[in-house]
Amino acid sequence: MSNVKVAFICVHNSCRSQIAEAFGRHLASDVFQSYSAGTETKLQINQDAVRIMKELYNIDMEAEGQFSKLVSDIPDPDIAISMGCNVGCPFTGRPFDDNWGLEDPTGKSDEEFKIVIEQIKHDILELKSRLNHNEINISYFKSIIDQDRAAVVICNLNHEIIYMNPAAVVNYGKRGGDKLIGRSLLECHNKESQEKIRQVTEWFAQDESHNIVYTFHNEKQNKDVYMVALRDSGKLIGYYEKHEYRDRETMKMYDLW
Structure with a gap:
């Protein structure tokens, strides 16, 4: 497992950021460690997100131990990504490295949920590819510096x-x-x-x-x-x-x- 820590942040750490953490753990754990958090918490993560992720990808976020957390509850990340600000812009005390600008599907139809889920999956795979490429480049530069x-x-x-x-x-x-x-x-x-x-x-x-x-x-x-x-x-x-x-x-x- 890579030592790079990536945190997916939204206000309540209930839906989009939880989906991103789940995909990160399943699809990119060889490149980065995935965490999610919010500036507020919910008693449970979004049940529609739990249900649809299980139906589409057989990923049971609750069974795998995911729950709503505060930013202070996770390790300091190397990369912090905002899920989007249509609910509110979370504040973490540091600038975000990226903002994925995702619509919050909470309370919307399954079809709208699926669109957001597929976009998150796409963004996770893109992030994985980018970081993997960077790691190869870093190896070259590290070799130069070390010599x-x-x-x-x-x-x-x-x-x-x-x-x-x-x-x-x-x-x-x-x-x-x-x-x-x-x-x-x-x-x-x-x-x-x-x-x-x-x-x-x-x-x-x-x-x-x-x-x-x-x-x-x-x-x-x-x-x-x-x-x-x-x-x-x-x-x-x-x-x-x-x-x-x-x-x-x-x-x-x-x-x-």
Whole structure:
């Protein structure tokens, strides 16, 4: 099972989000973990949804343990998807990664229910395909980063360290190495450096062309340090700290044998 957590969110966590969780568990558990929640709860999930999902796909949501939950009842998701705002826009304390804009079929005919169910199934399979493709791409990029002999530390916009390549684990060994993952990069810097890191991330956010800043030269190790913006379709999603050594290469050229 993948470690990627996807949360499907609507106001009552009674119908659309429950259907999405069920399809996610049955059709995409090899790519992401599915959760659903709401900003309010119902005593039971929508009985028409339960009945029709059982009739169409032999998926018994209640028998499989699904029930109406609050956002605070599920793990923090990597991806949060809103089912739509025609009932009301749920607030989770963080931006949604996508809004599927689905009509709420509650109280409507079976045919209208089936249309929404089929759309949710389609969206789940599309999400699975997209994330699976991204995971393949991530493997390529991870391989590039891991082969770099200079330290690379990747952070989200909360300055939380989300990845360290092997060189970074060694470089930060005295501070805990890979145990730093999940902690704030700011903890590895003094107050002056912390403020500069915040200033750089604010500068990154100001314009898509703001993407790299030279931050430090370590004379003892003869290396330069940079902060580089990470973007998704232009949107700032984090940054990484990149170390570049300036010593002349000691490897032999094309030393294959």
